[in-house]
Amino acid sequence: MIEAIAKRASVRKFTDEPVTEDEVRTMLRAGMAAPSGGNQQPWEFYVVRDRATLERLAEVTPYAKPAASAPCVIVPCMRTEGLRFPELAVQDVSAAVENILLEAVELGLGAVWMGIAPHPEDMAAVSAIVDAPADLEPFALIACGHPTAEPAPKGADRYDESRVHWLS
DSSP, X not given: OHHHHHHOOBOOOBOSOOOOHHHXXXXXXXXXXXXXXXXXXXXXXXXXXXXXXXXXXXXXXXXXXXXXXXXXXXXXXXXXXXOSOGGGHHHHHHHHHHHHHHHHHHTTOEEEEEEOTTOHHHHXXXXXXXXXXXXXXXXXXXXXXXXXXXXXXXXXXXXXXXXXXXXX
């Protein structure tokens, strides 16, 4: 798994080649395998492939532009009701997003995490676009597809011993 972590990079430019339904399901399976406080699993996901909807998502925030050229955008959402530990939902969904990003690498795809939460205006805009119910809050956009170029990995270069504090 360290190889996928080291290879992971934010990919913002994609070819026209589609992401298959099997690839999407594999990424979602990885997302749903994330740890979850009290096993509450507060996540739900919208899978967007419709070109007009992708273009609308790309306009929500200046940082969402990659959605316009992606063959697929996964919209992770957080349930807000019926949770044992609502304060942990953000961590749970974050772990799910990271698992999806790592699985994209394993599948030979590229992906980028575009934050939506905690910005109420952006969350409301995405909610309206995907027609999410009131108790489901959009958390992020994950644009994914086949990268136009081999991404330069960043994960392997970030280890910094000065940020590690040993208490033995």
